Amino acid sequence: MRIKLIDKIINIGIFSIAIMSIPLNIITFFALNKSEYFLPRLIPPLFSLFVIILAIFSKKIKFEYKAWSFVWIIFFTGCFTLLLGLIDMASLWFILSLIYLLLITNKAKVLSIFTIEIVLVILTGVLMINKNTFIPLDYKFQSCQFACVVIRIINFLFIGFHVFFILNVFFSTIKRNISDLEKKSNDLENLNNLLKNEINEKQLLQQNLIESVILTEEKERKRIATDLHDGLGPVLSAIKLYFQAFNNTNNINSKEEIGLKLEKIIDNTINDISVISQNISPPILENYGLISALENFINQIKINKNIKFDFTFDNIKRFELKNELTLYRTITELINNTLKHSNGNEIFLKISDLENYLFVKYTDNGMGFSIDNALKSKSGMGLNNISNRIKSLNGSFLLSSAPNSGLLVEIKIPYIKIFKDEKN
Secondary structure, X not given: OHHHHHHHHHHHHHHHHXXXXXXXXXXXXHHOOOOOOOHHHHHHHHHHHHHHHHHHOOOOOOHHHHHHHHHHHHHHHHHHHHHOOOHHHHHHHHHHHHHHHHHHOOHHXXXXXXXXXXXXXXXXXXXXXXXXXXXXXXXXXXXXXXXXXXXXXXXXXXXXXXXXXXHHHXXXXXXXXXHHHHHHHHXXXXXXXXXXXXXHHHHHHHHHHHHHHHHHHHHHHHHHHHHHHHHHHHHHHHHHHHHHHHHHOOOHHHHHHHHHHHHHHHHHHHHHHHHHHHHHOOHHHHHHOHHHHHXXXXXXXXXXXXXXXXXXXXXXXXXXXXXXXXXXXXXXXXXXXXXXXXXOOEEEEEEEEEOOEEEEEEEEOOOOOOHHHHHHOHHHHHHHHHHHHHHHOOOEEEEEEOOOOOEEEEEEEEOOOEOOOOOO
């Protein structure tokens, strides 16, 4: 970036010198007609020729060679002007050479050239003050007043243009860089605000997930406690009574009858424990997968409920067990909500596989509800739990319902297939 900018400045400087040196050196050539020597009159045209060649081949010459050649042209122009006795003009050329040197080299070299220029200016000034005989000062250049004035004006305009151009380029670049920095600073600030908002949203989501897990676990505990209390409590009490009666009776026939009833109650208790165990963690889910577990769950409901099920699914492969269990809990909770709250009698469930994404579509013909009102109420915690479960799987959860219009749920989650012969 810096090299390109300096190269642009030097190229424009070379072309401007090539153009403006022509009239300047023509005037200088004729202004030196009173000189005792012819050779000094040839120096300005030679400078012009060299600069024109440099301008023509500027794009083909390496940057370092081109830059130093341009600086030496300016330096020797200042030296030549100094030899003409124009110390003021020579000083301007020396200043211009120092400006370009600062662009292309280090401060030590610039200081060295600056020292040489000071010595030359002081030496020339001392010679002019003492009016000592010195061949370069014997050009009678000062006697040509018109040419001297014109040359001074052209030199001043030319050097002034260069200084203005260089400063303008650098200040414009600085302003542009400051503007870019301000823009980037604003973009970074906006990005920082977005990141903060995203972090806050993730923290809120994480908090909701934690609360959802806690509520779900508490709900499961209450359900298990209810099942144990309602299902096993009375049965165990009955077993205790029958066992006491079995011990207290001496009648062989009564004892045999009580023993048979006691055995039947124990068998029923074993079945009840099996049902509760399946509800906690269905063995069929772990052994055969999501689809088989859902089919088994639905078949149990069909026996007791007058519900019409439309259940279709693709050839779904096994995937991670905890994700299967999460999706199983989600779908069974939707079904339970339909049975308990919607008064619907038709349920449509479709599970399909497309490009490593699992799509679940669930609908019922129940009485529906207002989603906003449901989410604000305590009963809406179940919906939030379902949504948070799906989000924990990096999935999406779309819920659509309204009074008297049933329920539509669409779920999309990424999953990695696990073939049947793989255990992990």
